[in-house]
Amino acid sequence: MPDVTLCKVGDVADGAARRFDVDGHRLCAVNLGGRLFVVDDRCSHEDYSLSEGEVWPDECEIECPKHGSTFSLTTGEPQTLPATRPVGVYGVRVEGDDVIVALP
Ligand code: FES
Numbered sequence: 001m002p003d004v005t006l007c008k009v010g011d012v013a014d015g016a017a018r019r020f021d022v023d024g025h026r027l028c029a030v031n032l033g034g035r036l037f038v039v040d041d042r043c044s045h046e047d048y049s050l051s052e053g054e055v056w057p058d059e060c061e062i063e064c065p066k067h068g069s070t071f072s073l074t075t076g077e078p079q080t081l082p083a084t085r086p087v088g089v090y091g092v093r094v095e096g097d098d099v100i101v102a103l104p
Contacts, residue, residue, distance in 0.1 A: 006101045009094055012036065017062055019051040025103055027090065030073055032057050037073035038090040038101050045069055045083040 004022050012018045012031040019041050020027045028041035028051040039062070041051050048066040055062050061070040061079060069083035076086035091102040 002103050003100050004103055006038065006092075006099045008097050009099060010097075011099070015055055015057055017051040017053070017055050019049060022101070023103060027101065028062065029092075029099070030055055030062060032060065032073070036092050036094070036099055038092050039071065039073060039076055040087040042087070043069065043083060044071075044078065044085040044087050050087070 006020050006022060006029060012029050014031050014033060017028055017030045020029060026041040028039050030037045041049050043050055043064045045067060048064055050062050050064055053063045053065040060073050062073060063070045067082050069081060070079045071087055072079060076089040078084060093100050
């Protein structure tokens with residue numbers, strides 16, 4: 001699993017999502033109270049960008065902007081239809097000021 005530097009700590013505002021394109025992967029990073037989660041930016045239902053959707057901090061989920069499926073940021077599993085397949089979830093760690101993601 002190659003590790004790549006995704007961004008700097010602070011590049012994603014608390015409670016927000018942001019898209020990053022690294023090494024051919026389209027990723028969605030979400031900051032919940034200083035904890036970063038990274039999932040595939042591509043909805044598993046159709047090709048829409050999850051980072052443009054709404055973040056649900058209490059549920060630790062993000063909502064697809066197109067048809068409203070919500071995805072767990074910890075498991076990638078869809079919590080509501082129409083999506084039925086999970087999105088990828090990536091391991092994240094912070095080194096100094098860098099946010100490092102483990103890619104498959
Ligand atoms: S494209 Fe995401 S729920 Fe349809």
